[in-house]
Amino acid sequence: MSTSPQASNNKLHRILLTGAAGGLGKVLRERLRPFAEILRLSDIAAIAPSEGPHEEVVPCDLSDKAAVHALVEGCDAIVHLGGVSVERPFEEILEANIKGVFNVYEAARRHGVKRVVFASSNHVIGFHKQSDRLDASAQRRPDGYYGLSKSFGEDVAQFYFDRYGIETVSIRIGSSFPEPLNRRMMSTWLSYRDLTSLIEKSIFTPDVKHTIVYGMSANRDVWWDNSAASHLGFVPQDTSEVFRDKVEAQPPVAPTDPNAIYQGGAFTAQGPFGDK
Ligand code: NAI
Numbered sequence: 398m399s400t401s402p403q404a405s406n407n408k409l410h411r412i413l414l415t416g417a418a419g420g421l422g423k424v425l426r427e428r429l430r431p432f433a434e435i436l437r438l439s440d441i442a443a444i445a446p447s448e449g450p451h452e453e454v455v456p457c458d459l460s461d462k463a464a465v466h467a468l469v470e471g472c473d474a475i476v477h478l479g480g481v482s483v484e485r486p487f488e489e490i491l492e493a494n495i496k497g498v499f500n501v502y503e504a505a506r507r508h509g510v511k512r513v514v515f516a517s518s519n520h521v522i523g524f525h526k527q528s529d530r531l532d533a534s535a536q537r538r539p540d541g542y543y544g545l546s547k548s549f550g551e552d553v554a555q556f557y558f559d560r561y562g563i564e565t566v567s568i569r570i571g572s573s574f575p576e577p578l579n580r581r582m583m584s585t586w587l588s589y590r591d592l593t594s595l596i597e598k599s600i601f602t603p604d605v606k607h608t609i610v611y612g613m614s615a616n617r618d619v620w621w622d623n624s625a626a627s628h629l630g631f632v633p634q635d636t637s638e639v640f641r642d643k644v645e646a647q648p649p650v651a652p653t654d655p656n657a658i659y660q661g662g663a664f665t666a667q668g669p670f671g672d673k
């Protein structure tokens with residue numbers, strides 16, 4: 398029996414979007430609209446009020462188990478973006494990302510949600526050198542507490558598939574911003590259009606089990622190989638090349654700078670926190 402969500406013309410009844418007040422959440426609030434009759438928008442931060450019957454705003458702290466269970470009830474798929482999105486002290490990551498992702502999957506299990514799109518990150522493999530070429534089976538080398546939490550999230554996704562048949566696409570997002578901000582992002586950039594397409598494929602492709610895919614546009618010099626995720630049919634349309642002149646007008650990066658060495662760039666050198 399298929400464990401895929403019941404879709405017709407790539408539209409579900411209700412999709413939950415966590416992290417809806419964040420940078421990508423605001424973008425996806427608009428762009429996921431065609432794919433659900435109702436988008437349930439959630440965040441711990443304030444969200445602009447619902448703009449009509451196609452939206453529901455449900456504030457929630459992801460570390461609050463009971464609140465997350467109420468949040469997930471009645472949803473057909475979850476796009477899980479919520480959490481701390483940069484390197485921070487472990488205690489902050491623990492609450493929002495580690496307890497948060499566990500609460501989301503437990504709620505999915507209890508309420509029968511069969512598809513999750515998990516916003517993982519390139520920081521799961523951030524300590525690989527930029528000269529390395531990685532596919533989905535590459536050794537994970539998290540570059541901080543944040544990367545560790547995303548690595549944990551991918552393990553949770555695999556466990557909930559193996560044990561309960563809940564399918565996930567874990568998208569190891571590179572750098573999703575309006576444009577690449579530095580030389581490293583010439584390789585890691587993911588346009589908003591390509592992000593949206595990848596999320597659509599991640600929600601509606603049948604039988605994904607737990608798929609890991611690198612979230613990158615069709616950039617010239619890439620470090621990642623998505624052949625293990627070809628069943629998603631994701632074909633990026635954009636490329637960082639159009640920004641090359643602008644990015645290369647920036648001052649050069651020293652060869653000893655982590656931004657020039659590691660795939661995770663500056664994240665590899667942040668922390669520890671709290672030392673005197
Ligand atoms: P963001 O930081 O703008 O948004 C994250 C949202 O999660 C925020 O609105 C925040 O209030 C919310 N949040 C934090 N703690 C929470 C909690 N305890 N309960 C509920 N909500 C909480 O990040 P952005 O850029 O929008 O990224 C979205 C997701 O994609 C994140 O999971 C991030 O780790 C991931 N990602 C993003 C990348 C990018 O280039 N933008 C790259 C790789 C991964």
Ligand code: 15L
Nearest residue numbers: 482483518519520571572585
């Ligand atoms: C991430 O995981 C962060 O959420 C985002 O803010 C960027 O820093 C991105 O990685 C990146 O590596 O560029």
